[in-house]
Amino acid sequence: MDREEFVLVRDMVRSLATRHGVTSADEVKPSTRAAAQQALDELDLAELRRTSPPAATAQECALLAEEHGRRPLTTSLLGTVLLAPELLRLLGASTSPAIPTIAFTRELRFPGRTPTDLVAWDSEGADSALCVTTDGTVSRVELGPSAPSTDLVRTVRAVPSDAPVEVVGQLAADDQLRWQAYALVVVTAELVGAAGSFVEQAVQYARDRRQYGQAIGSFQAVQHLLADATVLVEACTSVTRYAAWCLDNEPPERALAAARVAKAEVNSSALEAVYAGMQVFGGIAQTWEHIAHLYLRKVRLGSTLLATTAELLPALAVPEVTR
């Protein structure tokens, strides 16, 4: 997309977030979920990554995911708009009216050898889910009932173990690397958006909230807490943006290495930034009605999504292709 076109799309997602971002956990209901998803569907963004070559670069998709993460949104931008269409694009699959999302394992990892023990992740508005097994086989699975998620705004549905599995295609080895890198970058970018936005909200709160007769943001202890959180968000932003650019410009094995580095950084730094923000909000952030725990839930669960720090760090310690 050219710059103006991208800004237009980004601003559409931004205004969707303003209108449909939930401001309290109690607002998350089936009716509000459906209304928000309908508003997203009306933006008609699923073609962004569905055509070959794709209309949107990976960096642009990452930026949209980041934008989506900035407010607690129940919409399936990641699953049905950015991720599943990319898989179909890589497969060269013909268009169909189906609206799939992505299936991960119950532990929210990339599936193993067989399409078993799955959940349909980010499944609001989806009618099926695509699963990629380790050999690159892509299958379509049916959706079962809603499943609970610690991330209260994310819709997850069960995948019945006895439901039929329809093979859709087979990813070439390089495309499988691309897929994994892309999926890592997109989910990572959403976490960066969440942490960055939450820290900004905490900064605003520090300017407004007064104690001891002055704004708490004037206390150096609070300032340093927020400065450190800002550094972490900047680190997350840089590494994720670069990983996204690598997907557009570098061979897939390098892009995957960059994506894993980004996920490793964001797993810990985005979470730490959210902790700092919550500390600034103080008592109010410990309540059910406050928005803080929606961010905390997303980022805490997100830090285990697809790849945990415990898995990534030892693997990144030994030389592999990064250059």
Add this chain to the structure above:
Amino acid sequence: MTSTPLDFGNPVELDRLRQEFRAWLAEHPLPERQSDEPLPVFLHRWHRLLHSGGWVGLDVPERYGGRGLTALHQVAISDELGACRAPGVPRIGYLAHALLEFGSEEQRLRFLPRMLAGDEVWCQGFSEPGAGSDLAGMSTFAERHDGHYTVRGQKLWTSYAQYSGLCLLLARTDRSAPAHKSISAFVLPLDRPGVTVRPLRAANGDDEFCELFLDDVRVEESERIGVEGVGWALAMTTVSYERNALDTGHISKYGLLVERLRRFAAEQRAGLPDGLLSRIGRCVVDYEVLVAHARRRTAERLAGQVAGPESSVDKLLMTRTEQRLYDTALEVFPAELAGEGGELFGDYLYSRAASVYGGTSQIQRNIIAKRILHLPSNG
């Protein structure tokens, strides 16, 4: 700026540059450091060798002796040096930027090519015993006469002044104006009468840091950089580059050690405790984050963003990377702690200075809070 796509350069071109550099490196074996050779002397030899291949000042315009490429090219080569286990790039990027932005055309033509070639070695006379992080509190004074100045005062932490010929000096030229308007910048030849350089032994035993005593030193008006009072702006620009891991050569320095740790991890994998392997992985991540961050800053600057207070973010990231890296390296190579300590132990001690020099980590946090986050002042 951060919510629209960034251009990290032409990957084909960057890759070609890396290949070109590797090919050059293959024909020019790394120099060996002699057992009695001081580090700055060794690094100066390396600097001249790198320059002979055209690998210094990649982002400096050609008419000033550089390659006329972008800082993205410089990042690629800095990263490549570490990967090739070569010593780092010369620490002159930030000084070159100060001259590029504030020097007259005559000064740029006179000083930059020789600085890049290593024909003239520069040091930086900013800090004073009474003015460290609070640089505005400096008291060295340059008194104006007809066509020249007389400088009196003392500088501290002037790295490798004993090996340098020229000093980028800051001094007050107005006693009454507010600090930020009264500081001027000069190029001071260190062989001038009245200049005394005294090395100060650092905690790691090295004599990198120096004291500089200036007793009525004559400095010509033509040696002033820019107009009077431009010193503060020059200092802020310089430290903003100095806080960037790229322009100080830190990327190549860290990359070298990260590469060493990774090779060790590959050899020892089964024999290393899991915790240590993860700590090495953390260092790899820190390093890659820092390189990505330098690339992003460069991409933003190429897209027109002016360097500003965000350099405090860069400095804190650099400090995090350095201090975790050297601390981990000592865990991985415990023999470095034996006896009087190895070279890596010395570097470890030096890494503790990272949160102090160029403005302490606390000062950087103050700058972020006030100038980026616009948090209110106390009271």
